[in-house]
Amino acid sequence: MSELIEKAKAARLAFYELARTPNPVRSEAIRAMADGILERMGEILDANSKDVEEFKKVNPSSPLIDRLMLNEKRLRGAAEGLRRIASLPDPIGEVVEGWRNEQGLEIRKVRVPIGVLGVVYEARPNVTIDIAGLAVKSGNSCILKGGSEAINSNAKIVEVLRESVRGLIPEDAIQLIKTKSDVEELLRLDEYVDVIVPRGSARFIKYVREHSTVPVIETGAGNNHIFVNWDADFEMANRIIVNAKVQRPAVCNAVRKVLIHERIAKDYLPKLMAELRKYGVRVKGDEKAREIDPSIEPADEQDWYEEYMDLTLAVKVVGSVEEAVDHINKYGTRHSEAIITRNLEDAEYFTWNVDSACTYVNASTRLTDGGVFGFGAEVGISTQKLHARGPMGIRELTTTKYIIYGSGQVREL
Amino acid sequence: MSELIEKAKAARLAFYELARTPNPVRSEAIRAMADGILERMGEILDANSKDVEEFKKVNPSSPLIDRLMLNEKRLRGAAEGLRRIASLPDPIGEVVEGWRNEQGLEIRKVRVPIGVLGVVYEARPNVTIDIAGLAVKSGNSCILKGGSEAINSNAKIVEVLRESVRGLIPEDAIQLIKTKSDVEELLRLDEYVDVIVPRGSARFIKYVREHSTVPVIETGAGNNHIFVNWDADFEMANRIIVNAKVQRPAVCNAVRKVLIHERIAKDYLPKLMAELRKYGVRVKGDEKAREIDPSIEPADEQDWYEEYMDLTLAVKVVGSVEEAVDHINKYGTRHSEAIITRNLEDAEYFTWNVDSACTYVNASTRLTDGGVFGFGAEVGISTQKLHARGPMGIRELTTTKYIIYGSGQVREL
Numbered sequence: 001m002s003e004l005i006e007k008a009k010a011a012r013l014a015f016y017e018l019a020r021t022p023n024p025v026r027s028e029a030i031r032a033m034a035d036g037i038l039e040r041m042g043e044i045l046d047a048n049s050k051d052v053e054e055f056k057k058v059n060p061s062s063p064l065i066d067r068l069m070l071n072e073k074r075l076r077g078a079a080e081g082l083r084r085i086a087s088l089p090d091p092i093g094e095v096v097e098g099w100r101n102e103q104g105l106e107i108r109k110v111r112v113p114i115g116v117l118g119v120v121y122e123a124r125p126n127v128t129i130d131i132a133g134l135a136v137k138s139g140n141s142c143i144l145k146g147g148s149e150a151i152n153s154n155a156k157i158v159e160v161l162r163e164s165v166r167g168l169i170p171e172d173a174i175q176l177i178k179t180k181s182d183v184e185e186l187l188r189l190d191e192y193v194d195v196i197v198p199r200g201s202a203r204f205i206k207y208v209r210e211h212s213t214v215p216v217i218e219t220g221a222g223n224n225h226i227f228v229n230w231d232a233d234f235e236m237a238n239r240i241i242v243n244a245k246v247q248r249p250a251v252c253n254a255v256r257k258v259l260i261h262e263r264i265a266k267d268y269l270p271k272l273m274a275e276l277r278k279y280g281v282r283v284k285g286d287e288k289a290r291e292i293d294p295s296i297e298p299a300d301e302q303d304w305y306e307e308y309m310d311l312t313l314a315v316k317v318v319g320s321v322e323e324a325v326d327h328i329n330k331y332g333t334r335h336s337e338a339i340i341t342r343n344l345e346d347a348e349y350f351t352w353n354v355d356s357a358c359t360y361v362n363a364s365t366r367l368t369d370g371g372v373f374g375f376g377a378e379v380g381i382s383t384q385k386l387h388a389r390g391p392m393g394i395r396e397l398t399t400t401k402y403i404i405y406g407s408g409q410v411r412e413l
Numbered sequence: 414m415s416e417l418i419e420k421a422k423a424a425r426l427a428f429y430e431l432a433r434t435p436n437p438v439r440s441e442a443i444r445a446m447a448d449g450i451l452e453r454m455g456e457i458l459d460a461n462s463k464d465v466e467e468f469k470k471v472n473p474s475s476p477l478i479d480r481l482m483l484n485e486k487r488l489r490g491a492a493e494g495l496r497r498i499a500s501l502p503d504p505i506g507e508v509v510e511g512w513r514n515e516q517g518l519e520i521r522k523v524r525v526p527i528g529v530l531g532v533v534y535e536a537r538p539n540v541t542i543d544i545a546g547l548a549v550k551s552g553n554s555c556i557l558k559g560g561s562e563a564i565n566s567n568a569k570i571v572e573v574l575r576e577s578v579r580g581l582i583p584e585d586a587i588q589l590i591k592t593k594s595d596v597e598e599l600l601r602l603d604e605y606v607d608v609i610v611p612r613g614s615a616r617f618i619k620y621v622r623e624h625s626t627v628p629v630i631e632t633g634a635g636n637n638h639i640f641v642n643w644d645a646d647f648e649m650a651n652r653i654i655v656n657a658k659v660q661r662p663a664v665c666n667a668v669r670k671v672l673i674h675e676r677i678a679k680d681y682l683p684k685l686m687a688e689l690r691k692y693g694v695r696v697k698g699d700e701k702a703r704e705i706d707p708s709i710e711p712a713d714e715q716d717w718y719e720e721y722m723d724l725t726l727a728v729k730v731v732g733s734v735e736e737a738v739d740h741i742n743k744y745g746t747r748h749s750e751a752i753i754t755r756n757l758e759d760a761e762y763f764t765w766n767v768d769s770a771c772t773y774v775n776a777s778t779r780l781t782d783g784g785v786f787g788f789g790a791e792v793g794i795s796t797q798k799l800h801a802r803g804p805m806g807i808r809e810l811t812t813t814k815y816i817i818y819g820s821g822q823v824r825e826l
Contacts (some may be wrong), residue, residue, distance in 0.1 A: 016739075016742060016766070016768070019766070019768075020765070020766055099787070101785065101786065101787055102787075103780075103785070105776060105780065105785075107786060110765075112765075114798050114799075115768065115798065190622070194797075194798050194799075195798070195799060209603070209626050210626050213622050213623050215628070215629070215631075215797055215798075215799045216628070217799070218628075233821075236821040239821060239823060240821065240823055243823035243824055244823075244824075247824060247826070326429075329429060347818070351816040352433070352523075352525075352816070353429070353432070353433055355429070355432075355528065356814065357814055357815065358814065358815040358817060359814065359815070359816055359817070360817045360818075360819060361816075361817070361818045361819060362818070362819045362820055362821055362822075363518060363817060363818075363819025363820075363821070363822040363823070364822065364823040364824050366823065366824035367516075367518065367817065367819075367822065367823075367824055368815075369824070372514065372516070372518075372824070373514065373520060373815075374512070374514055374515075384607075384628055385527050385528065385607050385608070385628075385812040386527075386607075386608060386628045386630070386799060386800040386812070387799040387800040389812055389813055389814055389815075390814070390815050399798040399799070399802055400802055400803075401769065401770055401771065401772065401802055401803070402770065402771040402772070402781075402786075402802075402803050403764040403765070403772055403774075404771060404772070404773045404774070404776060404780065405760070405773075405774045405775070405776075406773060406774060406775045406776025406780075407775055407776075408646075408649040408652065408653065408775055408776070409775075409776040409777065409780065410652060410653055410656035410657075410776070410777040410779065410780075411656055411657075411660060411777050411779035411780055411782070411785070413660070
C-alpha cells in the first residue's frame with residue numbers, strides 16, 4: 001500500500017471521528033492551531049527561510065518570492081484568521097427541510113460534512129493554515145498539497161497544526177502530501193477522497209478537471225463585463241468601472257470588458273476614456289467605439305474571450321440590453337457581470353438572463369467575495385454550476401443526507 | 414465543426430430561450446409532448462418493431478428484449494408521466510435566501526436551470542420521454558443518448574417530441590445523439606454542456622467518471638445494510654428485511670446485508686432464517702452466524718463488498734451499534750441503511766454516523782425513491798456527495814445564482 005493511500009485511509013477514519021465531534025470542540029481545536037502557530041513561529045520562519053533561499057537560487061528576482069515568504073505579520077494574520085473561523089456559527093446539523101410523507105415516514109434532510117477534501121494549491125504557504133481551519137470547522141478531513149517551493153514551510157506548518165489539535169480532534173484529519181506523483185494518485189483515489197478543490201492557474205484547473213475521477217469543485221477565470229445602459233448615471237458608472245478595473249487587475253472578479261448602449265456612447269465614452277487615462281488603462285474596442293475615440297486600439301475576435309490580467313480593458317457599443325446579454329453569454333466565463341441602469345425592467349432582464357454566478361445592478365464586480373457576502377472566509381469562487389456557485393464559504397464544504405424515521409413502513413409495489 | 418458540436422451549440426442557444434420561458438408555457442410544451450406521443454403512437458411502435466427485430470436476430474432469448482419493447486400500454490404510461498411532470502410546481506425562480514449586507518447590497522440567491530444536460534442511458538426507450546419532460550420542466554436543454562439497440566425508437570420519439578413542442582419552446586432544447594464516438598466527444602464538451610448524468614451499469618458509470626471533463630452527477634450501486642439492534646421488534650425486522658430483499662432484488666435500494674446484535678442473535682436469527690427460506694433466499698454469513706445456523710454458507714471478505722443482484726443475503730453478528738456503523742462505513746456504498754430498534758440513543762447514533770445518502774429507523778431501504786419522497790418523478794439516486802445526494806427530482810436539475818442590487822457600491826480595499 002502506498003504512503004498516500006495510508007494517509008487517505010487515516011484521513012477517512014479521522015473524518016468519522018471528527019464528524020461526531022461537537023462544534024465547541026472543533027472550534028477549540030482551531031483556536032489551539034492559532035496558538036500553536038504563534039508559539040512556534042520561530043520554527044516556521046526557519047523552515048520558510050530555507051524555502052525562500054532555495055527558490056532565490058533559481059529565481060533570484062521572481063515576484064513569487066514575496067508570495068512564498070512568511071513573516072511575523074503574516075503568521076499573526078493567519079492565526080487571527082483561524083480565530084475568526086473558529087467563531088463562525090456551526091454549519092453542521094442544520095435541518096435543511098423536513099416533512100412527513102403519506103405513509104407517515106418522517107423525512108429530514110440534514111447538513112453534514114462532506115468527508116475527505118483534497119485541496120491542491122500554489123505557492124502561498126499561509127493557504128495551508130486557512131484551509132486546515134475551514135476543513136476542521138466544517139467537520140472534514142483534508143489532504144493538502146501546496147506548491148513544491150513551499151515544501152519545508154508546509155511540512156513545518158502541518159506538523160505544528162497536527163500537534164496543536166492533539167487531544168481535541170484526531171490529528172490525522174490534517175494530512176500533507178508532497179510530490180507531483182502524489183497529486184496524480186490523489187486525483188484517482190475516489191474510494192477515500194470525496195472532493196478535490198484545485199486552486200491556481202486556469203491550466204492547472206483544466207489539468208485537474210481532465211485527470212480527476214474524484215468530483216471537482218472548480219474555481220475559474222473571470223472574463224467579467226459591465227454594461228452601461230442608456231439611462232446610466234455616468235458618474236456612478238465611472239466610479240464602478242474604475243474600481244473594478246484598477247483596484248486589483250489580476251484578480252478573478254476584476255472587470256475585463258465594458259459594453260455601452262449606443263444611445264449614450266457618444267456622450268459617455270469620452271468621459272470614461274478621460275477617467276481611465278488617469279490610471280493608465282490601455283483600452284481596446286470595436287469599430288463603433290473607435291469612431292468615437294480613434295485613440296482606442298482595435299479589438300479582434302480573440303479579445304472578447306480574453307481575461308486580461310493587467311490594466312487592459314476592451315469596450316464595445318451594443319444596441320440593447322438583449323445584445324449585451326447575448327454577448328456576455330457567448331464570450332463570458334460565467335463569473336460576475338454588472339449593469340449600470342436606472343430602470344427596473346432592464347435590470348431584471350439582465351440579472352435573470354445573464355448566465356453567470358453573480359449578476360449586479362449598480363455595483364462593482366469586485367464585490368464577488370466571501371467576505372463581502374458575509375461568509376467570514378472563502379474557499380474560492382466557483383464558476384461551475386454543480387454543488388456551489390459563486391463565493392464558497394464553509395457551508396459549501398458540507399453536503400446533506402436524509403434521516404428517515406418510520407414505524408415499520410415497507411415499500412408497496 | 415462536428416455535427417455534435419452543432420447540436421450542442423443549438424442546445425445551448427435553446428437553453429437561453431427556454432430559461433426565460435414561463436412555467437405555464439414550459440408545462441404546455443410537456444403536455445403537447447404527451448399528446449404527440451399518443452397521436453403518433455403507430456409511427457413510434459413501427460420504429461420500435463424494427464429495433465426489436467434487429468435485436469432478436471442477435472439475441473433471440475435475451476431478457477433485454479422486454480426492456481427494449483414498447484407497446485400501447487407503455488407509451489400511454491409515458492404520456493401520463495409527462496402530464497404528471499407538467500403539473501409539478503415550478504422549481505425555477507425560488508429565492509433560496511437573501512439578505513442586505515453591511516454596505517447596503519441587496520443579495521438574493523435564486524434558483525435557475527443548470528443549462529445543457531447530457532444524459533446517457535441504456536436500453537429502455539421510454540427513458541427518453543421521461544428525461545425530456547424533466548429537462549423541459551426544469552428549464553434545461555438536454556442531449557440524449559440511449560442504447561444503440563433502441564436507435565430507431567429513440568430517433569422517432571425525439572422527432573415526435575421536437576415537432577410537438579414547436580411554437581411553444583425551441584425544439585433544439587431536445588437533442589439526440591447516436592454513436593459511441595458521439596458519447597466520447599460529449600464527455601469532453603465542457604464548453605457547451607453543464608452536466609453529464611450517466612445511468613446504467615457500475616462499469617459504465619465508472620467509464621464516464623474517468624473520461625468526462627464535464628461535471629458528472631453519479632448514480633451508484635447499493636450495498637445496503639439493515640442492522641437489527643438488541644431491542645428490535647422481531648416481527649417488524651422480518652417484515653422490513655423481506656420487503657427490502659425479496660420485492661425487487663436487482664434494484665439499487667434492495668438490502669444486501671443484515672447485521673444482528675449479538676445479544677439477540679441466538680433468538681432472532683432462526684426466526685429470520687425461517688422467513689427467508691419461504692422466499693428461497695440464499696444466505697451467507699460470518700462464523701458466529703454459522704454457529705447458530707450451520708445451513709448458512711460461509712461468507713468471505715469479498716462478500717461484504719458485494720452488491721448481490723439476486724436473492725442472496727449475507728448476515729453478520731456484531732457486538733454493538735458502533736461496530737455496525739463501522740462495518741457499514743467500511744464496506745458500504747453510501748446508498749441506504751436501516752436500523753431496527755426501539756431506543757432513541759442508538760437510532761440517533763446510527764442515523765448521524767452512518768455515512769450514507771439515506772439512513773432509516775424502522776423502515777425499509779426500498780423507500781429510497783423520488784416517488785416515495787414526494788418528488789413526483791426521479792432522475793436517479795445520487796450516492797456521491799456533491800450537488801445532489803439521494804433521490805434526485807427536478808429541483809436537483811437546477812442550480813442557483815446570486816442577483817445583487819446596489820446603488821453604486823464598490824469594493825473597499
